[in-house]
Amino acid sequence: xxxxxxxxxxxxxxxxxxxxxxxxxxxxxxxxxxxxxxxxxxxxxxxxxxxxxxxxxxxxxxxxxxxxxxxxxxxxxxxxxxxxxxxxxxxxxxxxxxxxxxxxxxxxxxxxxxxxxxxxxxxxxxxxxxxxxxxxxxxxxxxxxxxxxxxxxxxxxxxxxxxxxxxxxxxxxxxxxxxxxxxxxxxxxxxxxxxxxxxxxxxxxxxxxxxxxxxxxxxxxxxxxxxxxxxxxxxxxxxxxxxxxxxxxxxxxxxxxxxxxxxxxxxxxxxxxxxxxxxxxxxxxxxxxxxxxxxxxxxxxxxxxxxxxxxxxxxxxxxxxxxxxxxxxxxxxxxxxxxxxxxxxxxxxxxxxxxxxxxxxxxxxxxxxxxxxxxxxxxxxxxxxxxxxxxxxxxxxxxxxxxxxxxxxxxxxxxxxxxxxxxxxxxxxxxxxxxxxxxxxxxxxxxxxxxxxxxxxxxxxxxxxxxxxxxxxxxxxxxxxxxxxxxxxxxxxxxxxxxxxxxxxxxxxxxxxxxxxxxxxxxxxxxxxxxxxxxxxxxxxxxxxxxxxxxxxxxxxxxxxxxxxx
Ligand SMILES: [Zn+2]
Numbered sequence: 001x002x003x004x005x006x007x008x009x010x011x012x013x014x015x016x017x018x019x020x021x022x023x024x025x026x027x028x029x030x031x032x033x034x035x036x037x038x039x040x041x042x043x044x045x046x047x048x049x050x051x052x053x054x055x056x057x058x059x060x061x062x063x064x065x066x067x068x069x070x071x072x073x074x075x076x077x078x079x080x081x082x083x084x085x086x087x088x089x090x091x092x093x094x095x096x097x098x099x100x101x102x103x104x105x106x107x108x109x110x111x112x113x114x115x116x117x118x119x120x121x122x123x124x125x126x127x128x129x130x131x132x133x134x135x136x137x138x139x140x141x142x143x144x145x146x147x148x149x150x151x152x153x154x155x156x157x158x159x160x161x162x163x164x165x166x167x168x169x170x171x172x173x174x175x176x177x178x179x180x181x182x183x184x185x186x187x188x189x190x191x192x193x194x195x196x197x198x199x200x201x202x203x204x205x206x207x208x209x210x211x212x213x214x215x216x217x218x219x220x221x222x223x224x225x226x227x228x229x230x231x232x233x234x235x236x237x238x239x240x241x242x243x244x245x246x247x248x249x250x251x252x253x254x255x256x257x258x259x260x261x262x263x264x265x266x267x268x269x270x271x272x273x274x275x276x277x278x279x280x281x282x283x284x285x286x287x288x289x290x291x292x293x294x295x296x297x298x299x300x301x302x303x304x305x306x307x308x309x310x311x312x313x314x315x316x317x318x319x320x321x322x323x324x325x326x327x328x329x330x331x332x333x334x335x336x337x338x339x340x341x342x343x344x345x346x347x348x349x350x351x352x353x354x355x356x357x358x359x360x361x362x363x364x365x366x367x368x369x370x371x372x373x374x375x376x377x378x379x380x381x382x383x384x385x386x387x388x389x390x391x392x393x394x395x396x397x398x399x400x401x402x403x404x405x406x407x408x409x410x411x412x413x414x415x416x417x418x419x420x421x422x423x424x425x426x427x428x429x430x431x432x433x434x435x436x437x438x439x440x441x442x443x444x445x446x447x448x449x450x451x452x453x454x455x456x457x458x459x460x461x462x463x464x465x466x467x468x469x470x471x472x473x474x475x476x477x478x479x480x481x482x483x484x485x486x487x488x489x490x491x492x493x494x495x496x497x498x499x500x501x502x503x504x505x506x507x508x509x510x511x512x513x514x515x516x517x518x519x520x521x522x523x524x525x526x527x528x529x530x531x532x533x534x535x536x537x538x539x540x541x542x543x544x545x546x547x548x549x550x551x552x553x554x555x556x557x558x559x560x561x562x563x564x565x566x
Pocket of ligand 1: 145147149195196
């Protein structure tokens with residue numbers, strides 16, 4: 001780059017108008033060289049530079065087509081759209097099918113045809129590992145199916161069917177551990193004095209049509225404890241199915257197919273599906289809801305992972321980015337909604353805006369090349385920072401301090417900010433204009449917190465909840481089917497809600513799976529317990545209400561509590 005930051009800050013329209021033609025020509029050449037270099041840097045991607053694949057946005061999961069030759073043809077106007085040419089989706093070790101044409105066009109349809117999973121006609125793989133059972137469980141019929149009389153527990157019985165279950169023996173408190181336990185389930189038939197042969201049957205729970213008609217049933221190789229471990233490895237520890245397979249093989253000596261793991265994850269999703277209505281009802285009943293969304297690929301669609309979070313409930317939804325998701329969830333909600341400036345939230349009347357976003361945008365202006373934009377950025381930043389100090393003071397101040405005083409005390413600086421924004425509604429600099437428009441559009445929502453200083457200033461709770469899944473998305477590239485997305489959000493919601501409430505999600509899931517496979521209803525999600533009992537048992541209870549937690553940026557998203565000053 002020939003022109004430095006310092007040089008660019010001095011160059012604007014007036015400066016150019018003053019230059020004589022020769023100087024202007026020289027400057028143009030310099031600018032052109034800089035622009036070309038900047039464009040080249042912008043066009044860098046994992047295919048043509050040392051940038052890591054994770055630097056690519058999630059919707060560009062395929063590298064764009066080769067650009068035309070560097071010297072003989074002009075560079076493309078804009079980066080190629082992601083739909084341009086899509087070579088094979090995933091790098092595989094098997095040779096890719098030969099391209100039908102070197103032009104790259106027909107590979108499009110080939111990539112579509114090549115579906116994930118075993119190709120039709122490939123040899124099948126069955127279970128080859130033989131397990132020796134640690135225990136045997138006999139299941140006897142207790143009542144005659146014909147005459148209804150109780151059957152004797154000592155009557156001769158014939159074993160008519162059975163299956164093996166692999167489960168975890170977690171040890172006990174004295175000797176915790178992770179041991180595999182193989183159980184032989186034997187189902188017996190008993191002949192009643194009335195002459196009828198009655199059989200014991202493995203229990204059958206629901207069939208979940210929305211989750212690919214998967215059945216929740218006892219006849220499963222993977223027992224509740226092992227199924228919970230698989231869910232934990234996949235969602236909490238973000239392991240792919242292949243890595244889970246490797247883990248189970250190396251640490252427990254079990255060979256499970258990817259298909260079995262896949263089915264287990266979907267079945268456990270179906271197990272917890274009834275909890276969703278409880279989560280929605282509790283989120284709607286809360287006084288403060290944080291909402292955020294991040295893109296989530298479900299090829300060929302580009303969807304969004306939404307999170308709605310209260311102090312005790314987390315709900316995830318994978319859907320489009322339109323209003324429908326918000327409208328559906330917020331029908332019946334009357335509390336405060338904290339969100340970013342996305343249009344889908346705009347119609348909700350009791351809205352709060354995240355100041356962290358605005359401060360970042362103001363900081364962006366402070367560092368921009370437009371002199372007037374820099375001034376506006378400074379004004380927004382200092383106004384918000386002054387107000388934040390006042391809000392903290394109001395929160396910690398004596399209760400007699402009337403909260404209504406804040407809007408009046410800062411009326412002058414608020415008015416000056418509004419005038420500054422109004423004056424820049426048609427500003428030449430895009431970012432400056434955008435921030436002015438955003439401030440005026442959301443004025444009420446942004447400064448609502450002055451009337452209610454106890455409300456949060458940032459949307460950190462929702463953003464922190466999404467962070468875990470953003471990392472998961474980089475590893476897994478999203479989900480592949482609507483059923484997979486559904487199982488994923490159900491499990492993620494239940495796991496995060498349990499953790500938020502101070503309970504082990506895994507204890508809950510083991511019981512839930514066993515209950516639902518036996519045909520029993522799903523137990524309600526645990527109540528918010530004494531927080532910190534899970535993972536941090538030694539902390540005293542006074543700090544459990546979440547007060548005094550500081551987040552990056554120095555402000556807390558929670559209302560300070562009596563204990564926070566200590
Ligand atoms: Zn009978």
